[in-house]
Amino acid sequence: MDIFTIDELRKTFTNGEMKEEILKGISLTLKEGEITALVGPSGSGKSTLLTIAAGLQPASDGKILFNDNNITSMTAEQVRDIRAKKFGFVFQFAHLVPFLTVREQLSFMLDVSEVKMKNEKREQEIDYILERVGLSERKHAYPSSLSGGEKQRVAIARAVIHKPRVLFADEPTASLDSKKSKEIMSLIQDLTKTLNLTTLMVTHDEEMLSYVDHVVKMSDGLVV
Amino acid sequence: MNIAWKEIKKNKMRFFILGSIIFLVSLLTFIISGLANGLSQDNASLIKDLPSGHFYMNEDAEENYNLSRIDDRIREQLVQEQKDAVAFSIQMGFLNDESDKERSVAFVTSTDSKWFEQVGPGEIILDRSLEKEGMKVGDTLTHKQYKSSFVVKKFVDQKKFSHAPVAYINKEVYNEIYRAEEMQLLFTPGEDSTQNIKGLQSFSNKEFLNTIPSYSAEQMSLNMIVWFLIVISGMLFGIFFYMMNVQKIGLYGILKAIGVKTSDLFKMMWTQMLFITILSLTLSVGSSQLFNKVAPEDMPYHLTNETTLQLSIVFLVIGFIGVTLSGLQIKRVEPLQAIQQGEV
């Protein structure tokens, strides 16, 4: 059984009278414990594909099967529940909660995903992830005092603290320099393997492809 | 973990400013409504202190108690039917004290009743405020239309009518001074329904108070200020949270993307609003009590616990509405919008 399958996915945007088909029937299977990277020219529909797969916007046609359940036919509340408990998200920017410390960002994510555990265990989990992303020292820092790379590592920690099954990352290194980008990519690779995540990411940086297991090239709404 | 509280902690200044404004507005509201209540006591405690029931005056009097004359037969009949019913009359007038100085008072006389002082001919019972102005028990007072004179029998607390101290006098004396054989008003205590008595118009306590000309004018303007302040506090909440929310639209989008329920975002705002309001109200209730103690003696200020509680609840409800309305924008936030907008 494949954990995540995209089947004949289509997306049409309507701008007034104008209809534009951005995704023209995309089929894709993601493998557990592996990173699939979407590449292709700007405007080819990578982000649209990723966000539909992640349940952040509806599809026009086709199926997205997560554990054999079709996300495209679920209610908004069901999709939210899956996003909270089974998915993790990293975007180009970290989008941290400005008034929470690093530790609190993670604790909050555990609340959101309704993970029930004893306080002691919760602290252990947080410490463990912070060590994995190399931020043990910054546990009580607020986002405003973190560097761009540090923020992105907190975002990654937040994306995996609740042990999701699928990790979505849309250009997670686009706002970082080359050295930091590599650190982030190796972190994503590392976590994907050890936490057995199914990772779907978008990148336009050729250099990052050495960290991924599969490369899916997109052009003009199709896999090529 | 309570992120509502975390936000307050991180943005102390912002919430402190909101809290201070709510504190000031609610304190002002408490003080003004204390003043409204105090003035209404000062204006009409004679009537306000009666139990709730029904007042009757002549239909022909057109809601002016001064012109009302209640037929003796009707009066006797009603007083017989309802044992606590009382007939009474009020006239504004003047008394001359021992140094022949004129004092404005409200003369009141009534049939036998536990709510009205009964006095013999030649006796008078006065409101306490006249004692403070120097009158004493045993003083002899005179009235232009009264051949004989009054001896002050005692003073009673808080009996005012139309801002004048009440002077209870005997019915015969009253009739002699004002050449009126009949009583002006009937009062029957009790919540039971009004009796339809031919030729008489009935009033609830509140309705009757409003027939006193100065009373309704005073109360209306003060109550209007109170309501304005309450509405302003609701708008403050609305505007404050609206501006905070506008700044946080991006954040809300991200939170929604990672799976936070919209209802939890509302709960967060409600928690913050409750926290700020309860804290501000506690302080302003405390301060208004303090004001009660330090207010000048002759300032008509009287804030009851009941009014305080009612106003506090109104503040909470209005704050809740303000916050909720301003939060409606959160409902419309799309997670994607925020992600594509970049750094927040």
Ligand SMILES: Nc1ncnc2c1ncn2[C@@H]1O[C@H](COP(=O)(O)OP(=O)(O)O)[C@@H](O)[C@H]1O
């Ligand atoms: N909400 C939308 N409404 C209309 N057009 C959109 C919307 N979102 C994306 N598009 C269009 O879809 C195309 C693909 O966008 P996107 O998936 O962001 O491309 P990529 O991530 O590959 O650069 C672009 O032409 C973009 O303008």
Ligand SMILES: [Mg+2]
């Ligand atoms: Mg994109």
